[in-house]
Amino acid sequence: MKKIIKVPNIGDLSEVEVIELMVKIGDTIKIDQSLLVVESEKVSMEIPSSHNGVVREIKVKVGDKISKDSQILILEEKENTINIQSPPEELNNFSKINSLPLSLEDSINIHASPSVRKFAREMGVDLKKITLRTGPKNRILKEDVKNYILKNKKISSENMKKKECLFSDFSKFGNIEFQPLSHITKISGQNLYRTWTTIPHVTQFDEADVTELEKFRKNSNNISESDTKLTILSFIIKSVVYILKKYPKFNSSLDSSGENLILKKYYHIGFAVDTKYGLMVPVIKNADQKTITQISQEIINLSKKARKNMLNLSNIQGSTFTISSLGGIGGTAFTPIINSPEVAILGVSKIVLKPVWDNTKFIPRMMLPLSLSYDHRVIDGAMSANFSKSLSNILSDIRKIIL
Template identity: 55%
Template sequence: MGTNGAKAMSMVEVKVPDIGDFKEVEVIELMVKPGDTITVDQSLITVESDKASMEIPSSHAGVVKELKVKIGDKVAEGTPLLTLETEGAAAPAPAPAAAAAAAVASAPAAVASTPASPPPAPSLTLVESKPVPTAALEPREDNGFKPHASPSVRKFSRELGVDLVRLKGTGPKGRILHEDVQNYVKAVMAGHGETAAAPAGKGGGIGLDLLPWPSLDFSKFGETELQPLSRIKKISGPNLHRNWVMIPHVTQFDEADVTELEEFRKDSNAALAKSGVKLTMLAFVIKASVSALKKFPAFNASLDEKGENLILKKFYNIGFAADTPNGLVVPVIKNADAKSISQIAQEMGELSAQAREGKLKPADMQGASFTISSLGGIGGTAFTPIINAPEVAILGLSKSSIKPVWDGKQFAPRLMLPLSLSYDHRVIDGAMGARFAAYLAEVLGDMRKTLL
């Protein structure tokens, strides 16, 4: 009787699961400590990539015996995080495995081959950034000095053409932060620092002789409130600024007659009501865009680093802007050419839900060859979307409306969808831009053309 009630204890080493294409990410927060009792899927650490922050969950439940990482360490898939003392066999609890199997069973056919019980994937979460003091712009001599900065900051500085040797970091132990790079660039733009030369092919050494940014005490005029930008906006802002300054944008406006397509969409949704799949107009536009990209391959391309060659892509990965409480993110529908409209709609719904919950994985936002930003559910007649480098074009959708259209004999009420196509004028000329928009409108007017 003495031993039957005893529970066998074992030690388990928890490692970093698959985190996409990232080779190394930096640990920026420890969320557990030795002695803590944790559960399966409980977040253990927070790491930061050049895209976002991720919480790494535990694959096992138990008591933390030893942490094997510290803040500032670089980790990758397979890196040991900690050791756990667990009860019984060293295996994950069955409930998460069953949930994973259920998730796979409900996924589109294109991804149904995923193993039923993979290690829990890291989920994205927003990490509030604390205000930091302005970096002192004190140029230093190199002399073999290596600036103290994370890989994401180094990548950010390379994109903006900033030499980190010239910055003095305001982080712990003189660490250079994203904010330090941003402040340096702002100071250069305002004429308070040395000009940062952009690499060849990435702006060609843009020099902007601008007036200093106006700094006013607005409280003199009335009540004010200081609201920090969300982490997503802090990350996306510099990229949008770079893209707008370095890419010669042209925006082509057109309209697509989607009267019949909208009727077909409504009828299809009624027929698919029991399946749980809801077709959206954006799903049809994604499929139509693939047809247009095949006809005009320059839109499905990127310039090489030197700006001398065009890299034509033979895959069709379509990014779509998803609105979240903390800002826009861009999940990607991979291999959209090989998926049906219902598969695209289902995958869009799943990715949008993950985006709103902050659970998109880095791999879910990588590899796009063309992007669509839809504001049709909100309103507006047209806008000028900013190209998402290194892509060369982006399509904007506004709210469709009934308009009188001349059919050769009379004016008839037709449902018209506004299209706003921005393209890189170094790659695409005006005639090609107009032809792409006109062809896309033609396909949306008759989706049977996608079969040709």
């Protein structure tokens, strides 16, 4: 039986250019195997197959413009092959790779991912000259580029100086082991680097007295008949949304010109989840319209999906403000990196029992460290301090939200 493979949902991208075909007629492919690479002005993306089978006809060529539902190729499905149509939204944005424009000639003759091409260009390496290609189907890997540079002394010293020797032959000093970064770790690393180097970060440190909040939370969990346990993060999210309405600049983004501020009237809160695949940031949509119990349940559900690498585009897009919580691990403070195009991010550390002076004596109080990083182009120090102070006040007495 023949099956037409189409472009799935690729977010808000349309009319993206095909820069590389990764299969040919006669190839046997599997579900989720990459078929081609497309590129827009800002990102490149590998499009995976939704079915198993043998390639009988390819409907696109390098240089074509494609969008959602454009035909890619025709497969002849094998007998006894399970036909699994992945939901379109499961093509998630963790496959996006920053890239520079490529020539059609390079795309046709060289099999290498956009990140490898970018690395080679930065190092002044002509991929056509690399004969040792260790990737699947003779693809060039970043390690192949590095090995070529180490063995070929013709690489200009100027390029090496510009990159300040990004890597070295550490094996001459002792035993080493190569451990490839996960795909998500590599992509998030690129995004974090770009954000850190393009946004003027400032971090405001504070702490909130959550003694009464913790008593209320634990007591609520003890008497509740629901299976959903309230988490401290759910209270923080609810409090943050309340403060964002008072300080709308924190719920905004700069436009592409950098001259206008886009104030968002919706409140989608991202929260960082540490997984074996790397750091993921699922998003709780319309958090202002949900109860603390609903937010807690959504945190649990999205965290489970993240740890199973089952998040889709709808789970990770659209955040207006992000919270990075290390409370379950420890630490006293840190500088979280803004999740661009947002303009601020809240870091939360581990609650610590501290002696606090009440004008007559020291009393034990549970203090929650807060680290608020913000884009200094949009937010000044006074506004940040007021935001942080207001958040601390709300967390010290959550009943203030209803006033």
